Structure formats: structure tokens, C-alpha cells
Amino acid sequence: ITTFAHLPYVHCLANESEDVEKYDIAILGAPFDTGVTARPGARFGPTGVRQGGIRIGAEFSWNVYTGRNAFLEGFRVVDCGDAPLTFLDNTIALKQLDKAHKVISGRKANHTGYTVPRIITLGGDHTTTLPALRSTYHHWGAVSVIHFDSHIDTWDPEVLGGGLSHYAGVNHGTFLHIAHEEGLIKNTSIHAGIRAPMANKKYDLKNDKACGFSILTARDLDKFGTQGIIDKLKERVAGSKVYISVDIDVLDPSYAPATGTAEVGGWTTRELLTILDGLDGIELIGADVVEVAPIYDNPGETTVLAAAEVVHSLIALMAATPVNALS
Amino acid sequence: ITTFAHLPYVHCLANESEDVEKYDIAILGAPFDTGVTARPGARFGPTGVRQGGIRIGAEFSWNVYTGRNAFLEGFRVVDCGDAPLTFLDNTIALKQLDKAHKVISGRKANHTGYTVPRIITLGGDHTTTLPALRSTYHHWGAVSVIHFDSHIDTWDPEVLGGGLSHYAGVNHGTFLHIAHEEGLIKNTSIHAGIRAPMANKKYDLKNDKACGFSILTARDLDKFGTQGIIDKLKERVAGSKVYISVDIDVLDPSYAPATGTAEVGGWTTRELLTILDGLDGIELIGADVVEVAPIYDNPGETTVLAAAEVVHSLIALMAATPVNALS
Amino acid sequence: ITTFAHLPYVHCLANESEDVEKYDIAILGAPFDTGVTARPGARFGPTGVRQGGIRIGAEFSWNVYTGRNAFLEGFRVVDCGDAPLTFLDNTIALKQLDKAHKVISGRKANHTGYTVPRIITLGGDHTTTLPALRSTYHHWGAVSVIHFDSHIDTWDPEVLGGGLSHYAGVNHGTFLHIAHEEGLIKNTSIHAGIRAPMANKKYDLKNDKACGFSILTARDLDKFGTQGIIDKLKERVAGSKVYISVDIDVLDPSYAPATGTAEVGGWTTRELLTILDGLDGIELIGADVVEVAPIYDNPGETTVLAAAEVVHSLIALMAATPVNALS
Amino acid sequence: ITTFAHLPYVHCLANESEDVEKYDIAILGAPFDTGVTARPGARFGPTGVRQGGIRIGAEFSWNVYTGRNAFLEGFRVVDCGDAPLTFLDNTIALKQLDKAHKVISGRKANHTGYTVPRIITLGGDHTTTLPALRSTYHHWGAVSVIHFDSHIDTWDPEVLGGGLSHYAGVNHGTFLHIAHEEGLIKNTSIHAGIRAPMANKKYDLKNDKACGFSILTARDLDKFGTQGIIDKLKERVAGSKVYISVDIDVLDPSYAPATGTAEVGGWTTRELLTILDGLDGIELIGADVVEVAPIYDNPGETTVLAAAEVVHSLIALMAATPVNALS
Amino acid sequence: ITTFAHLPYVHCLANESEDVEKYDIAILGAPFDTGVTARPGARFGPTGVRQGGIRIGAEFSWNVYTGRNAFLEGFRVVDCGDAPLTFLDNTIALKQLDKAHKVISGRKANHTGYTVPRIITLGGDHTTTLPALRSTYHHWGAVSVIHFDSHIDTWDPEVLGGGLSHYAGVNHGTFLHIAHEEGLIKNTSIHAGIRAPMANKKYDLKNDKACGFSILTARDLDKFGTQGIIDKLKERVAGSKVYISVDIDVLDPSYAPATGTAEVGGWTTRELLTILDGLDGIELIGADVVEVAPIYDNPGETTVLAAAEVVHSLIALMAATPVNALS
Amino acid sequence: ITTFAHLPYVHCLANESEDVEKYDIAILGAPFDTGVTARPGARFGPTGVRQGGIRIGAEFSWNVYTGRNAFLEGFRVVDCGDAPLTFLDNTIALKQLDKAHKVISGRKANHTGYTVPRIITLGGDHTTTLPALRSTYHHWGAVSVIHFDSHIDTWDPEVLGGGLSHYAGVNHGTFLHIAHEEGLIKNTSIHAGIRAPMANKKYDLKNDKACGFSILTARDLDKFGTQGIIDKLKERVAGSKVYISVDIDVLDPSYAPATGTAEVGGWTTRELLTILDGLDGIELIGADVVEVAPIYDNPGETTVLAAAEVVHSLIALMAATPVNALS
Ligand SMILES: [Mn+2]
Ligand SMILES: [Mn+2]
Ligand SMILES: [Mn+2]
Ligand SMILES: [Mn+2]
Ligand SMILES: [Mn+2]
Ligand SMILES: [Mn+2]
Ligand SMILES: [Mn+2]
């Protein structure tokens, strides 16, 4: 019975009327991958990341870099298991995930000075970020997104998939466009690690900017160093609540082979974790790690080990800076 | 540039008005796997089976058991490549596949005494059999299906997936039910190799029978021997045109690990090929090999080698017995 | 949060004084592999077998061969998770496992006419059978063991490991000798599938017989057929309570590569499951599947799929024939 | 420092004038694979088979079927390591291997009543059998070959490769033709397990017969049973000295995925070992196991475990029946 | 039917007298690996690199770093499939490859202001560069080679292999020596990424220099940075036509495990692609990516993804700077 | 018969009274992994590292960075094979390893001006360093340890494992604590590459310091560069004899997936080798490479290639600076 980092399993997804143990930070699996355009398999992401996290545990987590133990900062971190999602109809599945987020974030937090529990989603393909942003909007209003990815994911549904049908237009390459249209995100969002090609410079970049994003490419890291990247990210989102979405393909395939649309020339795990830890102090109200598809992993579990440590850093960022919901 | 068994590549999918090289038996890839309920990956099936077939070639195919070379019986066998199918909307994808079958089977055959080309589909998940049966119906009317599978695949869409939405009800476990409802198959169809569990004996078996099927289980082979199985299959479909659908999971996972819903306790490749070769003489008007998901294969390519040899046997059955379409 | 076959997770291992949900048949993981002499890795066996069982579920388990659904025969089957076992000291670990068995079998059963819950252990290396037999002895007295294995596992601790130290003498090749010495098993026990070599014919076989065993080799199946094997097994244990221990290496490495001391020339999964299902009617009071080491498995999970189906058959045997404990 | 079955390593390949420890049966690695037409990798065969044999050892080898320990029958079995072979020029490499056989078989045997040591070669691709047959010819004259393979390997160098150049004509599909032309084998040789296709029935079979072979196909086993196959093999070679060559592709790819030209529909390991053990009594003067290419093996080492056990059976056949060289 | 980056397949290898569709840049597979000294498998390189390139396509290739789409710069890029090469005689195979280059580069280019098509070869072992250089010599005279590799590959045939025979001397470690002797390359060539050991400092380096090369080691990158490396490469080849040969083992085995003679301590993909893109402006008249052996790749296809992106960058360099042949 | 880098195999482990060939630097395998707390498998480390080293050889080892050939500096380097170690009782096994070190280092060196042979141990889990340090203490007294690892490994046996039993307290996380208590190491030791979490900052770090260690973290490399790390290491151990222990998990899992307790965010192979080569000049009297568990390696052998090159660098450090034992 594997939970992330041996966290207590709480049946957070029980009927809203039913009482469950209280919590502050909730891990939620979103086993979904029928919104992808290339290699499927992210439906096994939550199981994979939990497997990658079996070597992490509250009693042995004093961090040599930050000097803190994310699990012992006064917040109760729990694993809520996986949202029940169908693989047979995306429309239904996303509604099921909306519901799961609503139920989990709708319970009263465990910590006294902090009212709404925060959620870290384990994808699933990147489409699963959309229900998460709908949920954070409900409690905190529009947020700035720090989006680690090799792809921009703001493509217009009319362009990517939508030519076929409305159904096809909601996918892992368009969800940020839709989030923008639904008013869930602010114009101070930012991509980091971008390197995948685009269809059309003029249109894609203009559209991306219209969705509220600026861009840091993968090779920008060679220009600015990790500290430079940290500074630029913090500057961009200064003054707003922040949602961090980590598409594991921001890492190079050497570090994260187990993903659907791997792009070579990416960041190393040491670089990504240094950057994440450097974001200390931002008001992080939600986060996710998505696009982990363990069936493509190395026998040594290279990818899921990296993904689990990313989740660990995200928990630490939340634990370092409590955030109250809109009253 | 890999084609199955180094067959000539013909652009059969060109616009119907465009002339292409003639053919009698056409290999068609159907890279589709968004109709599955478990492990995805069959979208890479056509590529995998072609890879498994690179050691087969017309100039070196005199068969030690049948004493014949399937490629030199007077029929032109070609590879048409893959149908262009979207992964983002099943409804659209199945229409795209209907179209592909229509175009390919709609051209005039190469052989003078035999008017309609026959198609062997490389799946893709089992849903891809539905467009194939629609196509054979158009040319030959309702057919008897010999269905090699560990699963019955006649589940009612209302039961398997359909509770969620109509969209969800069309999938790799219901396609035979739908085929029956559309009148594409006869009441003299038969399953072989069945061993997967059912939801409800009474309902499932009654429904299966209503769809036109009788059942041979995997362990029936131990009772009757390969010759006994051959006799029962031939007897069941006697007098009708036949479509053979081979779900690779009819083989034991030891022989075919690379599939989405593997069931242990299956047949060996030697058993399956002996049975297929024994069906010599039936009027085979269409066939497929489906549910091959190469990402789960062994380094030695165990599954795709087996799947390719099954395709080889299917070509041999077609080449041995020409069949004319309805006039 | 993966349990075997999606069974409810019950915290059976809670303190004896604490009330938990009732159950009749309990799955217990025993993640232990420091008693092996060759390739380690069985500590991940319980996780692996549960992973292999995710496609099994109560609502879809009507068996085409037996005509029954093992989960719907009136007994409550649950998953108790894993016993907490140290990897650093075998003596302590086996005591921890003794304790786990005692606690789990010590609770009152759920079913009214049947007092003691029965346990199916997921190993772990074969040493984990020893605590299981101590537990069944406590409730049912000495039992006949049907031992499916390529190895006899009755070696004298003085011979296998014991020359080094007493500590070393308790291992996966000697546990049946120790069980015999502790009086836990009857002289009507039997091995099935034996093919591994021995050190010394005279001594080994004499010692094995003294431990209460007769032998059916792997190739005996070719001589007697599955029905012959079933008859001989039933005859041998007639009139006694029975414990079934399945070392997954009874299967050929083609079917179960993921094990520590694989021996070629073994049985197929179809053969093993036919034999297990044929044992219907015996009074089965405990069982296990051991020596599954998933790190050696094929990408398609060949071994854990087979192991999960063996567990399924063992549950069915228990569900078919309730047994009361000694009063 | 891994030797086959922990046998003593003897530097048999030292200069002929140099004295080395005596032996009766010698294991010799032939790491060579530039004579193949498909997937290379057999150059790692000797290392792989030794790795597969690490669980075998003289002190623990009493066989449950034969009732004997092949290592304790009075003959000294040793491992001579690998012949030094270049990968850059086949002509040179085969001469190097001729030399290695000459040196190893040229020393005086250890056993008093038996003058010439016998060699079991670990290939290497099948071309490595040619130098072995030259060596046995030197000591015992022309022999009958029992050739386990899915391919006949008697193709005419003019047809397979030779159209290009003489150099190309010496390969793993023509070596038996060449052996016949050099007069090394008798007209009472036999293939077993054949199933691969041929180029041309008339020519290939006529040529095969001219080379001295009759054929048992893979499916003949279903017709005659293992005992029937044993009887036919013994009958064919009755009265002559015998060389056994086992191309590992005689096994089904499920049992031996790690080979260059795998053919589905093959034998199981249980079947092959039963047949080999049944050949007890023949005068076996040389043997080999070839075409093992470990880079394609399963993580659980399925193929090399099987290959090692085949070597074990070959040693047992030699140990059971000493043979004197021509005087 | 997989071509590189979904490029049109043109039958460029048709008889010279036969007309085919016109092209400017041609991808050519050279499936050859019998010139290697270590792990074979590069014969599957062309298929592997094409597989790695299936996510690349002209309609979605606007590059975020260069701001250009290599496929839309006015040149027609096509895939010519694989040259037919025998595995049984290197001498013949290299002649077959000479012929293929001659035919493909001998056709009139599609672009009006630019007469000779340029070829990017997908190896195959590094020996395949030799026929490519013979072909570029014919059209452009002697060229400077930028050789990315961990090995120098200028060994004297007399030293590496040639001691055995002339045949053995032509291999993947000597081809640059031979190219020098044939006068195909200029004395302004340069290696980059060198780190493999040498036999003898004095001789090897002197000989290397005599062949026209200077050296940048792998760790030189730490000293000079990517821009420093770019500057040194451009300076070295200034004023001459350039051929770029990328042995994939220039990357660290973490980034490119699937190669025959992997050397640890190499470059990352981000570093290599930054350097390649920085060479913008050179007159590139031919290029290759060699030594990709997919059988050693990770399940996530780490190596072939990297190799495909290298090919993409090479196409971009060609598309950026047209070059006319000698008149 | 594979030795590291084709070194001569010497039977160094023969009875002390028996004469064997002389040597100066000895490779010793320590196949032991029952002291681990997570993924087992390091018992196959020695075989794996030797396999990784087959491409290294004395006749081809002129290093492009150091300008030297470690095998031709006047010292005789040999492979002693593996110490015979039981897997069934750690206490016994460590005594067996003590004995092996004593025997191998107890023979007279081959080199005239240098009396005691030095040993490089191939682990095995990290516990195997303890017998090595006992052995170096005997000849050279207490030493400074340079410990490359992601973990500190100085945990108190009472804390890590010892709560259970004394037996459990001796393991791969406590061996440096025990070495300190036995007086084997000096207070000028240092860790490099640390990044794994700790249980308790105050206690763990105080205890670590008390054991004689200072710490360089993995990310310190980004701060100081490789030259900075080299300087700090040399400064710390200045004036003492040095033992280098390389836990392969100091590398990132992308470079060394095949280990038991992989920690993401580690060093690259290029960084580690640059640092090791930079230590040139220290008085290195013993070294090891541990925690290599090949069963988790990539098909391309990523980890063992890296581990073998680390061994190569360690040999070079020893060959560059001879050290005399205490008289
Ligand atoms: Mn992405
Ligand atoms: Mn994304
Ligand atoms: Mn099926
Ligand atoms: Mn099906
Ligand atoms: Mn066993
Ligand atoms: Mn056992
Ligand atoms: Mn063969």
C-alpha cells in the first residue's frame, strides 16, 4: 500500500458531507492520458511518482541545502489517492477531476491559521492542470503560473486538434489557452525551459503573449545561470499568488526519459531543483508534476526518482510560506 | 523505409479519383488506441508488426508445413501504410478509418478473376475491427467471424463504458456488440482462446450468444487438441464468408507480453499457427491482428515476431482461396 | 493506493486490542529477501503481485472455467498491507512476521459459521512460509503441505548455510526442514514441479522423505497429464487440512523470469492454473505465493500477471470450501 | 572471474609445447558473429552462457531425471576461456578458431582409458561449428551431425552470400554445406526443430539431402511426442560417432529471445532437454551451443539460463559414454 | 512507413537513367556495422534515427533559438531510404555505398540556383563516412572535416586491424586515415569531443596531425565554453567547404547509451546542439550521424531522440547556406 | 573469463603459505549486499564493473588528459577475482572479507622500492569499505578518507538499524562511524557530493563531525567549480595517507541508475573524473568503487561503463604516486 513519501492516506475524496481526518497539503493523483498527441502512458504517472517517492519519509527529511524538513513545519501533508477518472470520455473525466479538486480543497484545513488546504496534483497528462486551476481560482482568484515545460501549451484549440471537433480541442497542448480564456490566470505568467519547435513564429508567440506568458528558453540557463533564472521568475510573478506546473519534459530525456513528448537539450535535475528551491518565499497556492509515463522509464527508475524529488521541493515551498484564501 | 515483409508500398489511400498501382491483398495500419480500458500503446502496433516482419520476404518464403509460398500464388500483396487517424477524438478517428477501408477496397483488384482487393488490418486496439467489418459488409454482406481473443468483446456499450456517455460506449470491449447491431456479422460466429473473466455469467453469456457467437476456451485446446479446434472452427463457419480477427492477447503473455490487457494461461505461438494453417480452404475476405503494443515488448521482440508470423499465415489463407465479391 | 484486486484495505495489523473491520480471507505482504542464496529482490514481491492484480476486481470475476466468482461466495476478502519487516536482521524479521500472522489470524472472522480468518501471504523469499506455518499450526494443528517449487527446500540447516552459523542456517532452502522439526507439518506432504539438482541423492532424498514429503517432478506432468497430477496431489493429502505454497519458480523462466533462482524446464501458467483449479474441494487453511522478484520481470510484467492469477485461484479454493479451526 | 559452472580454468590455449593441467572435456568460447545475415550480437554468447551457468556447480548437480551427476563420472571437465578471434576479417578468424580446436584437442586426456579430450564450443554464430567439425574429423573421422535448429544451414554458398564474393559465401547459413564438401560429415545426419522458410522447395531440399541430412520439423514433435523424436534421432545416427550442434533458435523466442534470427513456433526448454537427455548412449565426440546473443535477452536472463542447461545436458551425454579416438 | 521527419520518400536510388522527383537535400540510410571493433548493432541505426524523428515535421518546426524553419527555406528535403548493403563482405558493401552516393548526388538538384544535391547519411558504423567523402570529393574537391567523436578514427590500417589482413584494415577506426591517403580531406580538419585513450601518444598524435587534424577534447568545453568551441571550429575550417561527421559517441553514454564504443565523460545534448547551431554560416556540403545502435537504447529512446535532433540541426545548417559545386 | 581491463588473473587469495605471481596493485571483488537498507543487487557489482571495463586494456590506455598510461608506470596491476563471501550471515561475511584483505595485502609487492601491495575493492555495498580500512590501518595506520557519496554514511549504529539488534547496526550507512570508533580514520576526512536528507540536523551533523568529516555538497560544485573542489579536497587531507571511497551514487541517476539508493541532483561523470584526475599527487593507499547494482542498469550499460572508468582513474592515481608502508 504505497503512498507518496509514506504520508498518511486520507479518504479526502469521500462524500463532502462525510467527515475525514484534517489536512493542509494534499497529494492527489490524476491518472489520465487520453488528452495526449504522442506517446500515451501518463495514466500510470501517479503510481510511478509514488513508487519514486518510497525512499522519502518525514522522519528522514532534513534537507542539506535548505536546512529544513518540509514535513515538520507545522502543516499536515497527506496523500488522497487517485481521483476516479474514466479513460473512455475526456469530457466526463475532466468533470470528475473538477469535482475531486472541489471536494478536497473544500474541506477545512488542519492548521488553525490557514483555512483552505492546498493540492499538489500528480498527473496524468498536462490537461489535468486545467481542473486544478479552476479549483485555485475558486479559492484564490486568478494566479500567476510558473510553467516549467519544453512546450508552451498555449496553442489555440482551433489550431491544435480543434479542426477536428470541439472535443479534440481540449488537450495537453491547449489547456493554458483555455485557462486564459476562462480567466483563471494572470498576465504575469511565465514559461521556463522552453525548447520545442512551434508551428508559426508570428502567430504562436503573439497568441502565447496574449495568454499572459513570457518565455525563458532552456538555453537561457546557460546565459543567466540558475540564480539569474530564479531572479527573473520571482520578478515576473512578484505580488501575485503563484501556481507551479512542472511538465517533467522540462528535464532532458537523459534525466526523464519516461514521458510522452520528450525533447532533447533540456535541463538537468540538479539545475531544476536548484531553481525550485530558490523560489522560496513565493505564495504558492497549488502545484503539479505531470506527463510522467513510467512505462518508458529506465530499469533504475531514473524519471520517477526525479519526479518525486520535484514533488518534495514543491511541498517544501508550500510549507515555507502559508497562504490564506480570499475571504 | 520499412514495409511489412518488404512488400511494395502503394499509395492506396490516395484520392479515389487518383490511379495507383493495382493490388489484391492490402496491408493497412490502423494506429489507434484511445478506445482501450487498460494499458495504452497499440497506436504503435502497425510499426511494431512491420518491424517484426523484416525477416520475411517473398523470395525466401517457401513454408515447410504448407509446402507453399504465400507471396507467389498469383496475387499481388502490398503495404498501404497507415490510415491517418487522430488520437484526440474517437468518433472522428473511426470515421477516418471507415474512409480508409472504403478507398482501399474500392479500387479494382490486380488479379483478373477476382474483383475486390482484400485487406489485412494491423491494429491498433480492437475497436479498429469495426470499420473493417463495415467495409467487408459493403462488398460481401454479413460474415462469420472467427475471433481469436482471451476476451469476448461483445459487451453491451450500456454496460462497458456506456454508463458514462455514448462516446465512451464505443470501445475495444464492445465493438462486436455494435457490429452485431449494425447487422455486419452472422449468427455463426465463434470465439477461440477465451479465458478472461466476465462480469456476470448469465447476462454476459446470453448477450454473447445473442450477438451470434459460440465459445472455445483456452483450455478447450487441452481437451480437443489443435486438430479438434480446427474442426470445430471450420464446422461453425461452414458455408459462409469468414473474417478472422486475431487479438494478440489470445497468446499467453510469455509469447506476447506486449499487449494492453494480457491474460495468463493462453496459447503458445506453435498452437496458434498450427490452428491458423489448419483453416486452409475457408473463404477469408478480411482479417486483422490487433492489440499489439510494442512498448511492452521484450528486448528480443518476442511479441512482434509472433504477430508478424500470424499476418504471414493470414496472407497464406487468403492466397490459397480467392473469393469473389457479391455482384 | 494499490491493493490486490482492488480489495478493501483493512488495518488488520493494528494493535490486537484495537477493533478493525472484520474479514475472512486476508492478503498479507511479507517484503523479505535476506534469506536467499542467489539473486535478491523478492522484497518487492508484494508490491509486484499487487501491481499484477490491478486488472482483477470483484465486479468482473466470473470465471469461465469454474463458473464461479471467488469474491462473491459469501466471504469477505481484504488486503492487510505489508508486515513491517527489517532487512537488517533475519532473526528479528521472522519474529516480526510471526507477530503479524498471530495478530491477523487472531481476530474473529466476519462470516458467522467460520471462526478463524485464513491468510494468503505474498512473499518475500520462501523463508516467509515458516511464520505462516507456525500460525496455521496454532489454529489448525499440523497440516499437509502441497509445495509447488522447482526446489525441494527441505535441506538441512547444517548443510545449507549452517556450516557458517546458526543464523545462516535459517533460509529459503531449509525452512521446510525447520517446519518439520517444529512439528508444523504432517508426513503426507508433497512437492510438485521439482527439477532443480541436488547435492547428494542418497542423503537429500532420504532427508526429504524424513521431512514428510513425496515428489512429483516437472516432467511427471508429461507422463500423467494435468488430471493425473491433480489426482496424485489430492490422494496424498486426503483427510488432512492443507497448506499450499507456490514458489513462482515452479513456472518456467519463460513464464516467470522475475525470480531469484529460476530453473529452466518448468511448467506453463496454463498447466499450473489448471492443476490449482482442479484441487477444488480440499480444506485449504493457508497459502502463499513467494519468490517473486519484480526487478527481473519483462517490460510487459509477465511474471507478476501470472503470480496474481495464482493468488486469484488460491482465493477461489478457500472460498469454495470453508474450514473451521480446531475448537 | 566467471567460468562455466565454476569449472576450473585451464590455459588450454597455451603454446602446444607448454604443459598445462590435464582435462577430458573442454568448454571453449568462440566469440564470433560477423558471419551472420541478421541481428548481430553472438560475439557475447560465451560470456552470456557462462553467466547463465553460475548457478550450476559440481557439488550440487545430482540430476533428478537421470539420477547422475555429470561432473562426478570420472572425467575432468574444464573451461578453456575464449579463443582469440578478430572481428575484422572472417577468413582470419576461422583460421584462429581452427588453431584453437587443434591445440585443445591435441593434448593428452586426463582420463587413462580415453585418449583425446572432447570439446563443447560456446558460440558465436553458427559458422563456428565449421572449425569444430574440422577438429573432430581429425581425431574421429567423418561424423553424423544431430543439428537442432529452426534453419537447415545447408544453403549453397553460391546462393546465400556467394553471389557477391567467395568471402561472403562462408557464413552461418552455409557452413553445413561446406562441411559436407570438405567430407567432414556423414550421410546419416539429421536436422531437428526445422521451421524457418526456404527459398525454393525443390532446390533447397534436394541440396539439403545431398549434404547428408533428413528433417524433423518443429511440429513433428506434436505428431510423434518427445519419445518419438528421440527414437528417430537415435535410429538415424545409429552406428556412427555423433556431433550435436544446438542453435539456440531451435527454442521458441518465448524461451530464447536472445538470438539473431529468432523463429516463432519453436520448442520449449522442457521439450528440448527431455530430448537431449533421451539421447543417452550415443557416442558424442563434440558439441556446441551457438547463436546466443545476450544483448536481446530478458532482464531475467531467460535465454542464457536455457543455454547453460543445454550445455549441462551435453556434458552429461559425454560423461555417460566415453569414446576413443581413431588410433 | 516511417521516413525521417515525415519527409517525402523519393526513390533516389533508382537506376541513373530513370527519372525521379527532384530534391536538394537527401537523407540516406547506410545500414552497415561489420566494420566495428566492439559492440555491433549500428546496422539498425537508420531505422532508429527515423524512429527518433517521428515527432519532427515541416509544419511544426519553427526553431525557438534560430528563429527559422529548416524545412521552409526553399530547399526540397527528402528521404531516399537505405542503400542496399550486404553484411557478408565489407569490400562489396563499401562499393555498394559508393554507388548509392554517386547515384543520389548525380541527379540534378530541384533548386534552380544550386546544382548538386547534398546528402546527410544515417550510419551505420563510422566506416560509412568513407564513401560519403569520396562522393563529396567528386563534386566539391577536398574538404575540411569537422569530426565530432570521442575517438580520433585516424588510426593507421597497418596498426588497427591491418596486421591481420588488408581486408581487416578498413574499419571504423581507420577510415579518416584512408580518406587522407585518398586525398579527400584538407589539412584544416578538426576533431571535437575527443576523450578515448590512445595506443601510443607519440605515434598516434603525430599520425593524426599528418592526416590533417587538430584536436579539441571533451574537457576543453569546460575551459572554453560552447562559444569558445564554436569560434575555434569556425577558425580552423575558415575558407574551405566543410563536411560534418557526428559519431553519436561524442555524447556522454547518459545521453547516448545506444552506441558501440561508448566513452564516459562526454558532452550533453544541450552542449552539442548549441555548438552545431553556432556553426551557422559555414559551407556545409555533406554530413552524417553514425554509430547509433538502437538495440542498446533506453526504453524511452534517449539516444535516437538525440540523434534525430542532430540531423535536424544539420539540415538547418545546409538550408541556411547554399553551396554550389565546382563547375 | 573476464578480468578488469584484461589484467592478468592472479590467485592472490590462495593460502598465505602458497606462492603466487607478484603484484603491486590488486583489484578485489567483494560481492556482498546484505548490509543494504533499500534496493539490493550490489552483490553483482564486481561482475558488472569488470564487464564495464572490457573496453579498457594496457596496450591502448594513453590518456589524452593526463598524458600517461596508468598500466605502464612500472607497477604490476592484477585482478584477484572475488573474495568468497556468504550471503547468509553478515558477521561471517565481513570476517571473510577481512581475511581476504589480509592475505592479499600481506604478500610482498612486485616492485622493488615499494613493499606492500595496494588494493582497489569493487563492491558490494558500502559496508565492504570497513574491512578495507582495517587492512590499510594494519599497514599504514589511520588514514584520511575522501568519501564520494550522496550520503554521509556515519550514522550511529544505535540509530540506523541498531535499535533492532547489534547485528543490524553494522550496515552501509554506519560503517564510517564504526571505522571511526575502531580508530581507523583520521579527523581530516571529507565527504564530497553529499545531497541525501538527514534525520536530524543537529545530531547527524555533530555526530558526523565527531567522526572526523567535513562536507562538500553536490551543489557546492556549482559554487566552486571542479578546480575549487579539487583544491578543498587536497587541502583537507594534506600531509596524510589517503583512502578514496567512491559510492557510485555520488553520480546522478542519469549517469548511474544502477545503484540501490539513487539520489537525484548528483554529479556528471565528466565532473567526477575531472576531480579524480585532479587529485594527482596524493598518497593513495587504498580505494574502492561500491554500490554498483547492475540489475538496474540501462541496456547500454551506462553505470558500469562509468564505474569502470572511475576504477581506471584510481589505478592512475596509485601508479602516479608510490607509497611505502609503515616500517
Ligand atoms: Mn511538455
Ligand atoms: Mn506540457
Ligand atoms: Mn483481448
Ligand atoms: Mn480484443
Ligand atoms: Mn524455488
Ligand atoms: Mn522455494
Ligand atoms: Mn538458426
Ligand SMILES: [Mn+2]
Ligand atoms: Mn543455425
Ligand SMILES: [Mn+2]
Ligand atoms: Mn567514436
Ligand SMILES: [Mn+2]
Ligand atoms: Mn567514430
Ligand SMILES: [Mn+2]
Ligand atoms: Mn550512497
Ligand SMILES: [Mn+2]
Ligand atoms: Mn555509501
